[in-house]
Amino acid sequence: MEQGAILTSAGCRFCVWAPYRSRCELRLIEPVQRTIDMERDEAGYWAVTLPEAEEGWLYCYRLDGEREFPDPASRCQPRGVHGPSQIVGKEFSWTDQSWKGVPLSDYVLYELHVGTFTPEGTFEAILPRLGELRKLGIRAIELMPVAQFPGRRNWGYDGVYPFAVQNSYGGIRGLKTLVNACHEAGLAVVLDVVYNHLGPEGNYLTQFGPYFTDTYRTPWGPAVNFDGADSDEVRAYFFQNARSWFAEFHFDALRLDAVHAIHDESAFPFLEELALRTREWERELGRSLVLFAESDRNDPRLVRPRPGGLGLPAQWCDDFHHALHRLLTGEREGYYVDFHGVSDLAKAIAQGYVLDGRYSAYRRRRHGAPPEEIRRQQLVVFAQNHDQVGNRAQGDRLASSIDFASQKLAAIVVLLSGFLPLLFMGEEYGETHPFPYFVDHEDPELLEAVRNGRKREFAAFHEDAGGEIPDPAAEATFLSAVPQWESRHEGSRGVLWELHRELLALRRRFPILTPLDSVEISCESDASGLLRIQRKGAGMRLDGFLNFGQSASDIRVEAESVRIEKIVDSEEPRWLGSGALAPAYLERGSTISLPPRGAIFYAAWEDAPGDRKAD
Template sequence: MNQGAFLTPDGCRFCVWAPYRSRCELSLVDPTQRIYPMEKDGAGYWTVTVPEAKPGWLYQYRLDGEKELPDPASRCQPRGVHGPSEIIDPSFPWTDRSWSGLALPDYVLYELHVGTYTPEGSFAAILPRLPELRQLGIRAIEIMPVAQFPGRRNWGYDGVYPFAVQTSYGGIAGLKTLVNACHTAGLAVVLDVVYNHLGPEGNYLSQFGPYFTENYRTPWGPAVNFDDADSDEVRGYFLQNAHTWFAEFHIDALRLDAIHAIHDESAFPFLEELALRTRQWERELDRPLLLFAETDRNDPRLVRPRPGGNGLPAQWCDDFHHALHGLLTGEKQGYYADFGGVTDLAKAFSQGYVLDGRYSPYRRRRHGAPPDGVGREQFVVFAQNHDQVGNRAHGDRLSSILDFSSRKLAAASLLFSDFLPLLFMGEEYGEPRPFPYFVDHEDPELLEAVRNGRKREFAAFHDAAGDDIPDPAAEATFFSAVLQWERRHAGSHGVLWEFYRELLILRERVLRHIPLDAREDSCEADEKTGLLRLRRNKGEARVEGFFNFSRQPRSIRIDPDLPTIEKIFDTEEARWMGEGSTGPSRLEPGSLLSLAARSAVFYARGIDSA
């Protein structure tokens, strides 16, 4: 049964699940103070319809005649996470009927945080930037979580009302306006949702029912109850949430946060049920609907079809990032200890997973499994994202730790891959500002716990003194993350923006249609020289990518049987602020190709027929 406050021809219908409460009453808070008894059914749902209730009215639920609490399925919390819920009229003047959605292989993702993407920190302020994102070559924006969280400053993973849209961002109307505008601009919308936990402040779910179980523990406390007693209704709550985003908000895809923290040992796991229901909703709504799972388990069963797999369409692939980042930065702390040189990156290019059952020094055990039968378009890869930037001690981006040539090489590596690429906001022009972790909790004890937790986390990574970490509760920490969008076309920032744009055009026109060669030698790596070579073939079409990850110029002898191919892209060209191309415009069989330090060059033939 759907929970929440719903407008009907008979008035507003209220429904809440509280199976072990002996009494539940609706308390209208504003504009009139009135109490309405609710009726309970056999599954523990309490309902009442109030003919006079209108949009904008505030309400709470009174449990067992005692404390009044907000609606667990609240659509709006105008007075914050501890205040009453608001009745919302869901109607909206949609104009996106011509939008037919985006197929999985077409996704080029751009992850953004609403609060720091613009100085205004709102959905409305994003609207003027959409045409330029489309011009860059982005096909979908991925919005970090917007479920109502405490205060005004938060990454979004401390949300406590999964159905409510953060009021400081613009609420339900603001999000719908953004989605509508994205579709008009030819952009899909991916929404980051958190089904593995709720934040600590304002989380009243356990007051209503067994939403959590002590059978498993997560970094955030007891796990969400997906397989214990009474879990059917808990699963229904989150399935209703997913359907709401797809059907009411016209969201195209959901990014499922940290699904490895969704503990479910049932024969029909929640993730599998969600994937199956999404296919059903896809038919009902007549447009593609996707799920992107975030996990570090390297378990291909997630994206393998049913039966035998969970049937999720795609997942994030951390290994590509770790291999690329470790190679470019030389960092070895934490999980980077599992990754070495160009051989690991070549393996990442070939199959996504580097840890495919091999031993992980970081975990001190074998990790992962071979992704046999998994398509490359089922992996989302990145050189940066909110986690890999924000979970560094100072939230420093690649622009702060790599030189310009190395950042170009990172972009070329990302966009030459066969996977779905994701850019993190500002990456495309080398945003210098950091993206540190920030919160705005009201509870001082909770804030101190967050501070201490961050210190312990970075002590384990050995890359920062605990006292040197930016205070996550300080307003200045939040403001330090706001993008300097005006830089995007100035100096080297403008060069990098055009560099990304050119690579995205090349990817769309050529690379996406010519897959990496299926042969084992399609990815060749030389640890001694730091050289990496990738081959793409389709019929008569051929593309060769040569990468030099060394800090010294290198040369490579071309196969004598390689047909003559023409240069199509070179990171060292003067227009990209390089030192000048050392590669010839035409690559002849048996010739010697010279590569500048930290550079890449692509050659091709027959691409017009691909």
């Protein structure tokens, strides 16, 4: 049963699941005021069709002749999370009929928050920036959650109407316009969805049915009932939601937030069934569809194929970030205590997981499992994302903590890692405006609880929070998160932007830099802080050297080829480097000197070693 207010040729069909209610009435509010009894079926769905109902009408449901509530499957909340729902049609003039999606191995992700990515904070305001993102080499934009949340300011993880699109962003039509424009620009679109919990304000699902369970808890409140009594219809609600993003909104992928908080002990878990259904929808819609899971468990079963695994296509890899961040900043608080040096980054580059069953001091137990059967295209890596920036006390970005040479080094590590790279908005030019946590709850007690919770969190995580924590409810906190986009091509910011563009161009030019299964990868490190990366395959060999140490490293290059060609050198003057240039071509057994925070990559081709020239 499709829930919600659905316009058809016969009128508008209203359907809601309320299995334990003895009566359910449709209440029309504007422009018509009327109350209509709904009919119940055996599964507990209440429905009625009104031939005269039109787009734009406001309505709600009255349960047991008493309280009135918005539609749990509302598509629009024009008066906020506590107000009535609105009928919105599905019609839209799509022009992306030829779009077939982006192969998973080609994904280069750019995560953004709609409300702060532009000063206007709308879907429409993003449109003029799509061409520049494509020029940079981005292949997919990833939107933080857009489901209707309280107020106008929120990260999106407090959404309480999974089917409604935040009205202050531009609503359903604004979102469809953005997706359509992205496809026209050659960009895939990923939506972050939250299936592990709903926000605390405006969450009326419990009034309708057993959507939540007391068996489990999440850090953010009650867990969704995916495996208890009546869970079939709860799962159906979320399957309907996932399919709507693919089928109606034409999204290419969903990022599944914190799947470790989706508790499900059933024999056929929700995530496994969602992956299976997504493959069916892919065949039905005739284009590539992807699910990206976020998880902190380092559990390879998430992405292993069925049977034996859940069959999700890909997942985020936090260990890569933690190992890199620890090296670049020296921070040891919180979960960074588990990462010890360049050897851990070498391990992350080689296999993704660092904690693969070894002891975690942060958790005081062993953590993770060996990433067996995981393909490189199944791991998304990053130096920054909304969590790793915004969940810091001040929301400070990496560019505020490290020097320019280290920023270049971070870009090279992430973009040439051989995994799926992700950039967080503004990272490509070294944005220094923070991305702090912000909310706009109407409930004053809830706001105070959020403030106190943030203080407790950072008292435990940071020895020094870096000053007073920004008030998450203050508008100034929200405004501070708007990036300085207009300065992206100025000074060193322009150099860093151009470096990102060139690195992504190299990734397209040389298949050995993409997540090919046929490429052999080895990583070694030494006590001086030097990291050596070697790749073989796709008709060439690649040797990379990255110096995380405090002094220059002398490197002897042992190559089978007579001569190898330099393709990346962070010390070139155009990258504002030290000027200690390594030669463009190396003879066998050559020695080069690499300054601290320097990076250099050489390539040799199997077809004509020694004779290949730069394009």
